[in-house]
Amino acid sequence: MSEATVSAAAEADEKLGDFTQRVQAIRESLHQVVVGQDDSIDQLLVCALTGSHALLVGVPGLAKTLMVKALASAFGWKFSRIQFTPDLMPSDVTGYELLGRGEENQGPTMVFRPGPVFSNLVLADEINRAAPKTQSALLEAMAEQQVSVGGQTYPLESPFLVVATQNPIEQEGTYPLPEAQLDRFMMEIRFGYPTPEQEEEIVLKTTSGPMVMPAAALNRDEFLELRDLVLAVPVPKNVASYAVRLCGGSRPEDDRAQAMVRDYVSWGAGPRGSQNLVLAAKACALLDGRTAPTEEDVRRVAGPILRHRIILNHRAIGDSVTALQIIEGLLKDVG
Structure with missing residues (x-):
């Protein structure tokens, strides 16, 4: 085996060890807040590490929203939550143009005000409660990481991840997600009920004081390095x-x-x-x-x-x- 081959193998092992260590730190950060749900946490991490979007399905109270907020905190990402309701408009998601002041010596002009989609992690809470035209406002962002408003295209900062939630029980007043939008989500992650021991731990943890989000374990560049490493795997x-x-x-x-x-x-x-x-x-x-x-x-x-x-x-x-x-x-x- 040549010296170059040995060096490359050693470098690969070092990168793999660093990857495992960093991801384990993220796992531990999430478990500081979320009790149980090991499979759901791993699946959400897989989506994040591949730059993909996730759909979380489970009854209320199973820590879907809490897990997403904890993930954003652990990664140190800019986070926004959009509560999808029947009266939500597409501009409430993407942003809008309004008349404002131009630059010096210029008259009034149309100025773009970015919406909550301009974040690193966007939580689309109860996405199926909004009308299809509002649901579709996320399609361009999810597919191309950009938003088009008023004939202008605005890029979204990387990393960009959409995590949507759905309640599988209550269907009154909801709209089914179109197949084209469902296909944009890498995974449909199902949340199950906790075990009695886990539920007891949840009760004790959540009734003893305010919940503290985990500290950021990675910065933006470090996360992008991990994502690039996943994409580079043969x-x-x-x-x-x-x-x-x-x-x-x-x-x-x-x-x-x-x-x-x-x-x-x-x-x-x-x-x-x-x-x-x-x-x-x-x-x-x-x-x-x-x-x-x-x-x-x-x-x-x-x-x-x-x-x-x-x-x-x-x-x-x-x-x-x-x-x-x-x-x-x-x-x-x-x-």
């Missing part, structure tokens, strides 16, 4: 091929689809699903201290990445078939 061809086969098998018109998919699925996951499976697998590998993802990493993230991308038909609803059951069938059948 992907074996078999891992990319497996992700493509999983998504292809979820499409009922595809030759690779199994009988259950043809019977119960209207639309399957598109290419963005394959991309996100590979991105998340890379992040999972680094989080586990490995320098390359495996097919098992893809399997681990298949549920949260694919369940909101598989659109079931009326027959599935009648037979009580869920998207997760379709995914479990895919993982069993796709080799």
Whole structure:
């Protein structure tokens, strides 16, 4: 083995060790505030470390908003929360132009006032309560990291992450998210109830005084270095091929689809699903201290990445078939 090869391997090991140490510090910061929810925290970290957006689904009181605020605090990011309501307008999200003073020796001119979307982490709270035209105000920002207002385009600062929340119980007065917008979220992260021991710890922690957010464990440049490291991880061809086969098998018109998919699925996951499976697998590998993802990493993230991308038909609803059951069938059948 040449000296250059040994040096490169040592450098890779050093970067991997630094990555693991920094992410562990973030995990510990979040657990200072959030009790339990280990899987949800890891999935949210995967979204953040890949520059992707997340949709949090759970009943009220499970620390969805608290986790997002703690994440922004731990990363030292500029944070904004938008409470989505039926009367919320697109300009309330993106910003607006109004008549103001121009520069010296100039008359009145239109001045842009940035909206809350101009942050590093945007919490779209109860996103399905706003009308579709307001929901769509986030699309350009999520897809292209920019906002267009009054014929002008304004870039958003990197990093930029949208985390939206939904209540799965109460559907009165809500609007379903369009498939195009659902596809922009890397993961649909489900929050479950805490164990009795965890709930007791939550009660004691939240009734003893004000909640203190964690201190910033990273600065902006340090986070961007971690994100770039995830993106630079090489992907074996078999891992990319497996992700493509999983998504292809979820499409009922595809030759690779199994009988259950043809019977119960209207639309399957598109290419963005394959991309996100590979991105998340890379992040999972680094989080586990490995320098390359495996097919098992893809399997681990298949549920949260694919369940909101598989659109079931009326027959599935009648037979009580869920998207997760379709995914479990895919993982069993796709080799």
